[in-house]
Amino acid sequence: MEFCELTLAKAQKMLFDHQISSFELTSALLDRIEKYDDKIGAFITVDKDLALDQAKKADQNIADNKISALTGVPIALKDLLCTKGIKTTCASKILDNFIPQYDGTVVSKLKENGAVIIGKTNMDEFAMGSSTENSSYKITTNPWNKQYVPGGSSGGSAAAVAAGFCCAALGSDTGGSIRQPASHCGVVGLKPTYGRVSRFGLVSYASSLDQIGPITKNVKDTAILLNIISGNDKMDSTSARVDVPDFTLAFDQFEKGSLKGMTAGIPKEYLSVDGIDPEVEKVFIEAKKVLEDLGVQIKEISLPHTDYVVAAYYIIAPCEASSNLARFDGVRYGFREKSCEDIIDMYKKTKSAGFGPEVQRRIIIGTYALSAGYYDAYYGKASQVRTLIMEDFANAFKTCDFILSPVAPAPAFKIGENIDDPLAMYLTDIFTLSANMAGIPGISVPAGYSSKGLPIGIQMMANRFDEISLLRAGYGFEKTIQLDKKFPNL
Amino acid sequence: MKISMDEIGKMAHLARLEIDQVQKEKMAGQLSHILVYIDKLKDVDVEGGKPSSGVSFMNNVLREDKLKVSPGPLVTLANAPQRDEDFFIVPRVVK
Numbered sequence: 001m002e003f004c005e006l007t008l009a010k011a012q013k014m015l016f017d018h019q020i021s022s023f024e025l026t027s028a029l030l031d032r033i034e035k036y037d038d039k040i041g042a043f044i045t046v047d048k049d050l051a052l053d054q055a056k057k058a059d060q061n062i063a064d065n066k067i068s069a070l071t072g073v074p075i076a077l078k079d080l081l082c083t084k085g086i087k088t089t090c091a092s093k094i095l096d097n098f099i100p101q102y103d104g105t106v107v108s109k110l111k112e113n114g115a116v117i118i119g120k121t122n123m124d125e126f127a128m129g130s131s132t133e134n135s136s137y138k139i140t141t142n143p144w145n146k147q148y149v150p151g152g153s154s155g156g157s158a159a160a161v162a163a164g165f166c167c168a169a170l171g172s173d174t175g176g177s178i179r180q181p182a183s184h185c186g187v188v189g190l191k192p193t194y195g196r197v198s199r200f201g202l203v204s205y206a207s208s209l210d211q212i213g214p215i216t217k218n219v220k221d222t223a224i225l226l227n228i229i230s231g232n233d234k235m236d237s238t239s240a241r242v243d244v245p246d247f248t249l250a251f252d253q254f255e256k257g258s259l260k261g262m263t264a265g266i267p268k269e270y271l272s273v274d275g276i277d278p279e280v281e282k283v284f285i286e287a288k289k290v291l292e293d294l295g296v297q298i299k300e301i302s303l304p305h306t307d308y309v310v311a312a313y314y315i316i317a318p319c320e321a322s323s324n325l326a327r328f329d330g331v332r333y334g335f336r337e338k339s340c341e342d343i344i345d346m347y348k349k350t351k352s353a354g355f356g357p358e359v360q361r362r363i364i365i366g367t368y369a370l371s372a373g374y375y376d377a378y379y380g381k382a383s384q385v386r387t388l389i390m391e392d393f394a395n396a397f398k399t400c401d402f403i404l405s406p407v408a409p410a411p412a413f414k415i416g417e418n419i420d421d422p423l424a425m426y427l428t429d430i431f432t433l434s435a436n437m438a439g440i441p442g443i444s445v446p447a448g449y450s451s452k453g454l455p456i457g458i459q460m461m462a463n464r465f466d467e468i469s470l471l472r473a474g475y476g477f478e479k480t481i482q483l484d485k486k487f488p489n490l
Numbered sequence: 491m492k493i494s495m496d497e498i499g500k501m502a503h504l505a506r507l508e509i510d511q512v513q514k515e516k517m518a519g520q521l522s523h524i525l526v527y528i529d530k531l532k533d534v535d536v537e538g539g540k541p542s543s544g545v546s547f548m549n550n551v552l553r554e555d556k557l558k559v560s561p562g563p564l565v566t567l568a569n570a571p572q573r574d575e576d577f578f579i580v581p582r583v584v585k
Contacts, residue, residue, distance in 0.1 A: 101565045194545045208544035237551040238544070311528045322505060329506070331578055333569035343581045347506040360507055364498065365521060367505040381531050383541030388534070390542060423524050439545025464545075 003028040004164025005487055008073055008221035011167045015062060015072045022062070022072025026055035026116050029074050033119070033165050036490045039146055041138040042160040044079045045087050046119035054116040061114060069228055071114030076160045076169040079120040080127060081212070082201040083107050086117070090203050091135035092125045094328045094335050094354030104201015105236065106170060106212050106229045113228050118166050121156030125356045126325065127177055127205045129153050130425055131418065134358045139415060142184060143488040144454055148412040151181030157215045158185040163490060168216040168225055172202055174209045175313055176407070176432025179444035179459060182215055183407035186446045186455030186486070188474070189215045190222045193464045194439035195240030198233030206320035207238070209313075209436040219445060219475040223247035226467065242465055250471035259294040259476045262469070264460075265301035265400035273306075273430055277410035283448035283456045284406050287477065291404070294476050301400060303392040303434070308385050313433045314426055315369050315382035321359075322366025328354065361422060386437050393438040397463040402473055404460055405431045407444045411454040435461050443470040446483045491529060492522040 003025055006014070014020045030048055037043055051074065058072030077083065080090045082100035084107075089095045103111065110117070124134035132140040132155025140155045142148040143163040150159040154171025158181035161169050171178040173191035182189025190213045197212045204210060214225035230244040266288070292298055330336035330350030337349035355363070369378035396403060408428055418425045435442035441464070444457040458477075462469045495511075495518045502509045509517065560566075563576040572579040 098569055101561065101568055234551075234553060305534070308531060308534055311531050314524065315528060315531075326505075330571055331580055334571065336571035340581055343583050344506065346581050348508040351506055352508040355507075360509070361517065361520065363505045363507065364501045364517065365524065367501045368493065368497070368521075371501065371504065378528070378531075380541060381534075381536065383543060384536035384539045385531060385534050387540050387542040388536070390545070422520055423527055426524070 002164070004032055006167055007217045008167045008224055011073050012070070016067055018062070022055040022058040022116060023052065025072065026051055026074050026118065029118060029165055036163060037165065039141065039490065040143055040159050040163050041140040042121055042156045042163060042165055043076070043119040044089055044091060044122050044137050044156070047086060050086070051116055051118050058114055058116060068112065068114040069224065070110060072116060073114070074116045074118040074166050075110060076119050076121050076157055076166040077107065077117060078123055078154050078157050078169070078171045080123065080172060080203040081107055081170060082203070083117065083120065086120060088120065088203070089137070090126050091123045091137055092354065092356065092359070093136045094351070096335055098334050100201070102201065105198035105233045107201060109228050121154070121160050121169060123156055124153035125359050126203070126321070127153040127172055127174055128321070128358050128362055130176070130180060130428055131413070132156060132181070133415065133419055134356055136356050141415070142412050142454065143490060144186060145452065147414055148454060149184070149415055151184035151408070151412060153177040154215060155181045158182050158187055158189065161185070161187045161215050161217060162488060164487065168214060168221050170212055170225070170229070171215045172210055172212050173436065174206050174317060175436050176429050178213045178215060179432050179442055180408050180429070182444040183457030184412040184455060186488070187215055187217060188219050188222050188443065188445055189213065190226065190443045190467070190470065191435055191441060192226065192230065192467060193240070193441045195238055196441070196465065196467070197229050198231070198236040198239045200233055200235035204324040206317040207324065208320060209317060211436070219471055219478050220248070220251065222443070223250060223471050240465070245468060247467060247471055250468045251475050253468070253472050254476045259291065259296045259473055262295065262402070262473060263297045263299060263400040264291060264402055264404045264473070265299055265396055266404055267303040267306060267396070268300050269303055269306035270405050270431065273409060275409050276406065279450045280406050280408070280410055280456055284458060287447045287458045288404065290477055290480055291473065294480060296473070299400060301396045301403070303396060305385065305388045305392050306434070309389060309433050309437060310426055310430055312382040312385040312389065313429070313437060314365070315378050316386065318362040318366035319370050319379050320366070322363045322370065325355070325359065325363055358422070389434060390438045393434070393440060401469050402460045402462045404458065407431060407457045407459045411450040411452070411456050431459060440464050441467045441470055443474050445474045445478055447481065448483070491525045493518055493525055
């Protein structure tokens with residue numbers, strides 16, 4: 001087996017059994033990045049020396065029998081996770097020279113567990129976008145077909161995993177930014193329950209919606225990473241004080257009882273969403289059949305406020321963004337425009353030169369929706385609708401264990417296709433936004449390919465803190481259809 | 491609802507953004523398009539409904555008021571675009 005195809009679990013085993021060294025593995029992946037990342041554009045920063053240094057230390061630890069869960073395993077990080085001493089740009093010019101003085105909690109946890117940080121991945125600027133075309137640095141292409149987008153905003157992380165540049169990656173998901181690129185790139189992505197994973201050291205976009213999660217080659221790897229990154233953190237007051245189960249128990253549950261006794265709900269409102277691609281529908285229907293064969297009982301459910309999710313989200317997220325991004329003012333960190341008349345002029349010139357068009361658009365929408373005279377009609381109303389959306393899900397989970405849906409209405413689109421129509425881009429988020437609005441977990445698992453050979457995933461969403469159900473169903477599904485064996489030809 | 495170029499100008503000032511005429515025009519078009527779509531929220535009856543600002547399972551999270559060592563100016567000012575010793579430099583604020 002080639003190094004690039006190694007899953008996290010397989011790499012762990014080979015490293016711990018002394019079949020390979022972390023230095024060999026890390027060097028091989030760095031060579032692969034050097035050879036192919038010109039075409040893929042998955043990374044913003046790769047610090048070769050630092051990665052090899054970490055790998056050597058890991059090898060020493062393995063030799064000394066000081067082994068942690070990820071000792072020597074190369075992992076990529078979305079470039080909005082603060083890494084001490086490694087540039088963290090959020091794919092924005094405004095943070096072009098920003099070097100964090102501390103590690104985010106998830107980064108500390110990975111390091112404590114011995115992971116090798118192989119690089120920082122490309123993304124839509126400040127995680128605003130669904131195609132990774134909004135990066136100020138480069139466009140990331142889909143490893144399955146370089147004419148197409150990898151999805152976004154964690155497009156670099158998803159492409160890096162799909163292209164075999166790392167064993168696994170972390171992304172962040174505010175409205176689908178882990179699940180949708182995972183679907184487009186044929187890998188697994190999980191957005192945990194809001195509060196499951198600490199957001200300390202994640203550059204905020206919309207704080208009430210943001211959540212960090214794994215992007216991996218299979219469901220098992222997702223559980224392994226989730227075990228490591230989950231848990232209450234006193235540095236994040238919104239992190240939940242709940243017990244963290246061993247997520248790999250989901251696989252024992254499947255081995256013992258398949259998916260018997262589980263109920264999946266299919267929202268009737270999802271079936272009438274405009275513009276579902278026939279190939280996505282076909283994959284979805286086949287997936288439903290696979291789950292049924294594994295013992296899942298399928299039933300129709302209702303999420304009555306589905307039609308309002310996109311509208312409510314695109315008020316709430318920009319409102320929070322306009323507030324969060326006010327901190328990038330050219331005073332304490334980041335870029336500053338040099339020639340200015342006074343301080344207001346400095347703020348204006350700095351922000352306008354530093355933020356890209358989509359970020360400026362969302363700041364303006366948020367400022368507008370929060371301004372005097374409009375607050376009640378927009379933010380107030382959207383917050384009330386959000387309550388109704390949450391109630392829809394709470395009701396749905398009284399009668400089913402998880403909700404089954406497509407991830408995106410269509411497979412990846414061509415680069416440049418939607419760039420001038422922001423609303424069209426927003427509407428493609430219809431199936432993923434709800435999980436963020438309701439704070440529930442969601443997983444995207446590869447389920448098939450389009451006629452053009454582009455991957456298509458399915459989504460499962462479960463009740464709060466029930467990631468186990470998603471991992472059990474996802475694992476059973478993946479194991480049955482055996483898609484994870486395929487690999488793109490770079 | 492449509493948004494005018496004037497309003498875009500006002501919002502840009504509040505958000506401390508500098509937007510030229512061409513961008514203003516483009517943005518007014520795009521934002522109006524988005525806001526017209528968002529107007530569908532008017533159809534939802536939320537009379538007396540509670541707003542949610544997040545997924546709340548939260549009570550106050552308190553931390554012991556313990557003395558900790560400050561990271562100090564070397565760390566705090568490490569990323570400052572312009573500094574002088576232990577201070578950030580900004581354009582003159584007081585006229």
